[in-house]
Amino acid sequence: MPPRLPTDRTKTDLGYEPDGRWRDVWVEVKPRTHSFRNVRASLLGMAYLLANEPGKRGLLVLANSRITEKRLKNELHLVERTLRPDVAQRLALVIEKDHGYVGIPDDLGEDFRAWLDALVRQETRDGKLRQSHYAVLQVLLHQWLLGKGPMTTDWIMKTIGCSYPTVASALRRLDHVLIRHSDRRVELRRFPSEDWARLVAMSDEARSTARFADRSGQKRSPEALLRRLMRLERADLAVGGVIGARHYHPDLDLAGTPRLDLSLHCPAKRVDWSFVERLDPALEKTERRDEPAALAVHLVRRKVPLFQPGEGGMQWADPVECLLDLHEAHLEAQAKELLHFFSGKRA
């Protein structure tokens, strides 16, 4: 479940970005914060945001914090005395401890808690390390599928936008499937089936996939959405899923196209979702997995998107994204076929 973030200039001009949004609730997760100095900076940022957005609420979640419930209540009391009442009333402080939460407003139910769990996982150190690991794996796979040969650690760092220790740590974990060349370049020895299976299992979380359902009763076909996408001329969007897979492997065995999959490049936290409404005003984000999606958008967080240029201003998502899209759409046979196609090309 992807975080929804401030999109317009007003929000970014505040110099503050929360980590996610659930309906009308902005949420910032502060992992391992034990002092109120840091908390207060976030509280002030959230207060600015809420002052700008009268209909919204804000939640500051302290994850793995040593701050006690009593101190939290005292801080909330200070907040209420200091901020404008209409802002203070919409602001809440929450402590996450032992997979539970203290201070969540009563009206936010189980759906919210499930979403918050995912956001906390994503924003905590373990979550970020896991994401970096999978980012490195995806880049290695990208080079392997396209037969691009070995790469330097520096190139991986620049492609993902992360530090040397992060890449080195991820490479150590993947040592069993790596070839380390004498010039320190690395490449995959073979397709890393087990690591891939783990990535597929948690790709929703790793890629922050958002699904959009039709509300018009006249669902637009993926091709119709695609025609409108081309008109937008957005450099941060690329076509993946079945259509992208067919770009790489035109003989993919699948009749029709069930939905449009897009990869959205957003290395910063901020996500600009405005394009969805331009693709079709009938699209609405859905959290229900049993509801057919007309559009799925997968966030690509690495620094270099690895999109391939197409015709008419269109771009193609990289083959790893396309493979993950097929898995996510439960098109397992097609994902397998695409993987065999690339493997066959390498052979």
Next chain:
Amino acid sequence: MNFLSPRDVLKQVAAALPEECRGSVIIIGSLAAGYYYFGDDPESQVRTKDVDCMISPHIKAVPAGRIVAESLLEADWRLREDSEWGEPGAASTPTEKLPLVRLHPPDTKEWFIELMVSPASPADSGKNFIRLETRRGHFSLCSFGFLSLVEEEPILTEFGIAIARPEMMALANLLHHPSIAPESMSGLIEGRSIKRSNKDLGRVLALAYLATGQYEDALRDWPALWATALQNRFPETWPSLCECAGAGLRQLLASEADMEEAGLTSAFGLLATYNLTPRMLRIAGLRLIQDAIEPLEAMARQ
């Protein structure tokens, strides 16, 4: 208002007209749209009471209108009962006091046809009346500012009379309502007084919905057709008309109360056999703005 089969009504109107003037008649309004979008489906019907017949072109309106009116009266079509407008006028009656030609067929009073005419010139932007002298007395033919647009490439039906193109009816309605005016319709719908703008712009939404149902990218074809029609009919002013075509619709979409009225009239009329939610109708409007109105505005700016 009653459920009517567009096909049956067109057939009956055409049969009552002399062959030589069938080519001068263009059916407009919900019946034309119904015939275009679901004329083949015996289950789909339109709920309406009036069948608008435009006599075209303007230059032939009076002679052709006379033949049409006299032929129908000869065939025992009756002037619609009306306490104020139920009798034809005389030569001495001022034109604006003459009744419109509103005739119902001999076998039913459930619906009636109304004869209309396109404006004499592009400068005639408002409502105008032309005297129509017949053997049965004097009537008037009514014209509206942008009605000439429905004369663009009308579609000839199997019955020898034509229907207006849906996209041209939509454009005429859009231009006729650059804002939501306070004036209400003369009659009630579901016992409620409804703003004329909301009814006509609601019709535009219904047409957009039906067009999309027929072909998902239909609305994307409209701006080019609209621009051509506007250039033909309003060569001096077409760019400014393109610019203001969406103003009323945007105002409608921004008002929940007006949208509710638009939805009510659509559900009660052209979309009577569809189960459309207010949200679906609203989406039809938003799609129309994106796919047709914004490109039309862009054409005017080029």
